[in-house]
Amino acid sequence: MAIPFSRHILSNGLTLLIHEDHSTPLVAYHMIYKVGSKNEDPSLTGLAHLLEHSMFDGSVNVPNIDVHIQNIGATCNAYTTKDITGYHALLPAQNLETILWLESDRMSGLAFDEEKFAVQKKVVLEEFNERYLNKQYGDLSHQISQLVYQNHPYQWPPIGKERSHIEKITMNDLKQFYDRFYTPSNAVIAIAGHVKVDEVICLVEKWFGSIPSEKQPLIQLPQEPEQTEPRFSRLHRDVPTSIVYKIWRIPHSLEKDYYSLVFLSTFWGSGESAYLYEELVHKRKLCVDAFTSITNHVESTILFVAGVPNDNVSLEQVNQALNDLVYSYQGGEQLSYNLQRAKNKTESNILQDQILIQDKSYWLAVWETAASVEQYENEIERYLAVSEEDILRVRQEWIVPHRENTLFYGNFNK
Structure with missing residues (x-):
């Protein structure tokens, strides 16, 4: 809207x-x-x-x-x-x-x-x-x-x-x-x-109007090169529960594939009926929790999936299970139903998020800062245009092994 x-x-x-x-x-x-x-x-x-x-x-x-x-x-x-x-x-x-x-x-x-x-x-x-x-x-x-x-x-x-x-x-x-x-x-x-x-x-x-005019500061930020091989980090911390994270850098919010990847993240980890939660928590009993999230920045976005191991389940086992599920994902019989449900929910969320005047002033300022307000005016239409084929295509193009970043975070002395 x-x-x-x-x-x-x-x-x-x-x-x-x-x-x-x-x-x-x-x-x-x-x-x-x-x-x-x-x-x-x-x-x-x-x-x-x-x-x-x-x-x-x-x-x-x-x-x-x-x-x-x-x-x-x-x-x-x-x-x-x-x-x-x-x-x-x-x-x-x-x-x-x-x-x-x-x-x-x-x-x-x-x-x-x-x-x-x-x-x-x-x-x-x-x-x-x-x-x-x-x-x-x-x-x-x-x-x-x-x-x-x-x-x-x-x-x-x-x-x-x-x-x-x-x-x-x-x-x-x-x-x-x-x-x-x-x-x-x-x-x-x-x-x-x-x-x-x-x-x-x-x-x-x-x-x-009387504040002196200055040129916009020239900003040349170092750019992130294309990732060509997977990365791994293992960090010991004194925390009660260890977690496996798998992260991919994906397009920012004005690029076409972003909208399909948002839905993919939703299918995988939004709620207890989501794909990863169903597989890792309910069926395989490997995890007590599994979820996904997307973090947006103006120039780049990251998508991650995460699994919290069950008792007596290693981080390596959870990592392998995540690999198997993510890289073999084909949508399943419920893909069409899930996609339409996600579109309905997304449209509702966007509209609700623009009701209050403080929301309107926020979004106008943020959109103009990121690019221009006009470039975001058809945001709902971009989500609604996502097809089942788009979901499977972006998984194959963006969620791939050489782009992955895996983090084991937890107390490894337990």
């Missing part, structure tokens, strides 16, 4: 998207900077995420942003991914100008205060400890990325590759990163809700 919108590009390069929805008294604001952890130096990672934290420490003209946010009844938050950094707010429509004022001021003049910087750095280091070092399975996604991406900077998480990287970031490092990437031409704003297009354009021009 296409989200109706208007696009306006300011003279300094900032892109503005507006969706009118007068069924609500609220407005949703979503701003994305086209910078994520992939844009960091491999020897100094964690900058994008630390900068996201520092953006709430105030600007030169507005030292306390929180007070103004609370006064206008807004809820605000932010996030950093490997591709982008986003800032979003939901608030009464009549208070939109306050958010635009605050955002424009911290785009043009973020306050870099040594004391506040030290506090945020400590917060991020604690977050690193809590989520990655002291949490069981905390480094799992990082290890998967490192195995799959040998050259591309997708190999490290947004919080940083190592704790030591965060520790050595200086305020000058952060300011240089901010100056390079936090510019109008590198940003997209999407606004949805009880607004009028012309009025929003005037407000955005008022607060952002």
Whole structure:
């Protein structure tokens, strides 16, 4: 379903998207900077995420942003991914100008205060400890990325590759990163809700139009070469249950084969009636769980299947069973039924995910950042066009032994 919108590009390069929805008294604001952890130096990672934290420490003209946010009844938050950094707010429509004022001021003049910087750095280091070092399975996604991406900077998480990287970031490092990437031409704003297009354009021009224009930063990321042979990693961790992962790099979400591979992943591991769960848990009794997942990035996507061994079943046995099931998959008698069911569910999910104004502002900003909104407008049609032949073809072309990455993750002393 296409989200109706208007696009306006300011003279300094900032892109503005507006969706009118007068069924609500609220407005949703979503701003994305086209910078994520992939844009960091491999020897100094964690900058994008630390900068996201520092953006709430105030600007030169507005030292306390929180007070103004609370006064206008807004809820605000932010996030950093490997591709982008986003800032979003939901608030009464009549208070939109306050958010635009605050955002424009911290785009043009973020306050870099040594004391506040030290506090945020400590917060991020604690977050690193809590989520990655002291949490069981905390480094799992990082290890998967490192195995799959040998050259591309997708190999490290947004919080940083190592704790030591965060520790050595200086305020000058952060300011240089901010100056390079936090510019109008590198940003997209999407606004949805009880607004009028012309009025929003005037407000955005008022607060952002005078910010000096900068060229979009030239970004030449190291590309991941075609994988020609399988990879294997065995990682010992003090966790209660070991897991076998098999991962493949697949096309990103604007390539045709992506949609067929999403359905293939669904057939294999979505729920207890899925192919791998039925075979490994119910029939063969080799696993207590089996599942699949897809992780999307702008430039690449990974698909993985996983099996959690039953008592007295080795990781090698589970790995062999996964190989047998995945590489011999022919769809079965239920392929036509499963495909139609998956199409129905996918269409429903997409439509439900675009109901709220905060969802609409999010998707407009994300789509425009990744490519353009127009390239995603026929997403449902692309899913509905997938055939049974497509499912079997992509399995044979993409899910092949020389592209696989196998990870044994667990406590091998048990």
